[in-house]
Amino acid sequence: MKNYARLLAFLLCAVSTSSAFAQLDSDFAKANQDYAQGNFKEAISGYKTLVGSGQWSANLLYDLGNAYFRTGDFGHAILNYERALALERHHPEATANLQIARDEARALEMQQSWPERYLQFANSNQYSIAAAVAFWVGVFCIVRLIFGRRRSAATIALSILSLFIFAIATLAVYGLDHGSKGRALAIVTGQDVQARLATADTANSVLALPPGSEVKILSTRGDWVYAVLPNKLRGWIPVKSTELVRL
Numbered sequence: 001m002k003n004y005a006r007l008l009a010f011l012l013c014a015v016s017t018s019s020a021f022a023q024l025d026s027d028f029a030k031a032n033q034d035y036a037q038g039n040f041k042e043a044i045s046g047y048k049t050l051v052g053s054g055q056w057s058a059n060l061l062y063d064l065g066n067a068y069f070r071t072g073d074f075g076h077a078i079l080n081y082e083r084a085l086a087l088e089r090h091h092p093e094a095t096a097n098l099q100i101a102r103d104e105a106r107a108l109e110m111q112q113s114w115p116e117r118y119l120q121f122a123n124s125n126q127y128s129i130a131a132a133v134a135f136w137v138g139v140f141c142i143v144r145l146i147f148g149r150r151r152s153a154a155t156i157a158l159s160i161l162s163l164f165i166f167a168i169a170t171l172a173v174y175g176l177d178h179g180s181k182g183r184a185l186a187i188v189t190g191q192d193v194q195a196r197l198a199t200a201d202t203a204n205s206v207l208a209l210p211p212g213s214e215v216k217i218l219s220t221r222g223d224w225v226y227a228v229l230p231n232k233l234r235g236w237i238p239v240k241s242t243e244l245v246r247l
Contacts, residue, residue: 182216
């Protein structure tokens with residue numbers, strides 16, 4: 001009897017999950033239809049509902065960026081192209097449209113250090129996987145060296161190589177997550193945004209930030225964020241005028 005109850009519960013769960021995915025597919029198709037018909041605001045609403053449900057994908061964020069671009073909202077267009085590339089670094093359409101949107105908005109970019117530029121061929125998740133694999137291979141080799149009857153040169157070399165890869169991959173993860181385009185990267189989505197010396201609209205301006213400009217958020221104080229700016233200076237920006245790239 002218990003087995004039948006478990007089977008029934010499993011089937012109900014499967015049907016519920018299938019129904020949820022069908023609804024998401026239907027919502028995505030509706031948003032795509034709105035976009036094709038030129039109803040860009042309706043398409044944005046549909047895509048944002050899907051993003052809000054946690055069903056993120058590079059293609060969904062890319063489509064949302066396109067819809068914002070067609071309404072002339074370059075700040076949110078760039079934000080979503082950046083989010084698409086954060087999920088799928090090698091997304092050629094998002095890369096191309098991001099550059100077009102930046103040119104249109106004259107958005108400012110954060111300058112990367114040379115280590116960051118060389119590390120861009122992979123993302124943090126991929127480096128994390130490499131670090132985990134290298135760590136366990138290294139541990140296996142060390143255990144084999146300790147308890148094995150013979151210490152082969154190949155095992156010693158593999159253990160050294162594995163630990164070296166682990167160290168490099170760990171440093172790469174830290175560098176990417178804490179670098180100029182790491183987890184603190186945000187996009188200016190407001191209009192006529194000024195970075196200021198203090199948390200007041202009357203404070204002196206440090207830099208004018210066109211929509212789509214990149215900043216690195218350091219801290220938050222009330223309705224303001226303190227950020228590193230594209231010119232390597234620092235300033236205060238209204239919270240409502242920025243959004244983090246990482247969801």
